[in-house]
Amino acid sequence: MTAPATIVVVEDDAEIAEMIAGLLRAEGYLVHTAGDAHALGAVLAAVRPDLLILDVMLPGEDGLSICRRMRAASAVPILMLTARSDEIDRVLGLEMGADDYVVKPFGPRELVARVRARLRRAADPQPVSRPNRRYAFDRFVIDLDARQCATAEGEEVSLTTGEFDLLACFVGAPRRVLTRDFILDKIRGRGADPFDRTVDMLVSRLRKKLDAASPGTALVGTVRNGGYLFTATVKPLT
Structure with missing residues (x-):
């Protein structure tokens, strides 16, 4: 039996963080939350996530900076949360290594679908050998x-x-x-x-x-x- 995926949600709004966590737990995922970069560090010291959901606007170190730092050290899929008006943040997030983003406000089905898609892509087995590309x-x-x-x-x-x-x-x-x-x-x-x-x-x-x-x-x-x-x-x- 395959173990459930572990997801870390980094969101400083406690209400939104718990809403996301409850939604994903209902889908069978193991979810941890963090309100800022410092709390994220403590979570990462204890668990190895399969996916990181990262809000752009965070106190202290912002989500874009965290994304860039995480991508330099890890290939964990990163899903950014951005405000509808902040197109530049979405572009910067993708350029800094984010795999996808969801625009606030978002529907539960959209978030779950994007989480499933990112986890599925990350789990796809890589071929043993591939032609030169x-x-x-x-x-x-x-x-x-x-x-x-x-x-x-x-x-x-x-x-x-x-x-x-x-x-x-x-x-x-x-x-x-x-x-x-x-x-x-x-x-x-x-x-x-x-x-x-x-x-x-x-x-x-x-x-x-x-x-x-x-x-x-x-x-x-x-x-x-x-x-x-x-x-x-x-x-x-x-």
């Missing part, structure tokens, strides 16, 4: 497994988590018009807000970094009323 495009080389992108001369292109996921999406579908909804589904999963502007912001940042690494690069085109088009030819490397 290195590709060349324009004047760049991308390694999807190592999550690295570099120029043909070997100069690394420093990309955030969100920027790399976006580039990987483009590399996987070159010379095809990709709608914002398609891209959002690939980098955030099903159920993402169709009005989310995350894609546009990430495209802008990715364009700037690719152009800075190789001036004159114009690999991501905008298609009016369509989405985005990755214009480069992508070739697998052996």
Whole structure:
């Protein structure tokens, strides 16, 4: 019999924290709560979570800082809680390594569905061996497994988590018009807000970094009323 997943909820509003904890416990999960970074440290000293639900607005060290620190030391799935108006926080959360986010106020079904999806993805067994997933495009080389992108001369292109996921999406579908909804589904999963502007912001940042690494690069085109088009030819490397 499989042991229930352990979830840590970091939320300074005690009422919201207990609501979330009660909801998840009713689904059979083991849940611990913490009101700030200090309390989270005490919880992590005692348990090893399978998922972290992390509010952005916390007293002392905020959720974005905690997310960045956690991601540097752990691959535990992180689900961010953000306010509806704080789009920049959602983008920053994804770039700092969060796996997903839920916008407040949220429905119980939405939260449970996202928790299940993240736990399911984390539990998927990895294949023992996989074919090499290195590709060349324009004047760049991308390694999807190592999550690295570099120029043909070997100069690394420093990309955030969100920027790399976006580039990987483009590399996987070159010379095809990709709608914002398609891209959002690939980098955030099903159920993402169709009005989310995350894609546009990430495209802008990715364009700037690719152009800075190789001036004159114009690999991501905008298609009016369509989405985005990755214009480069992508070739697998052996």
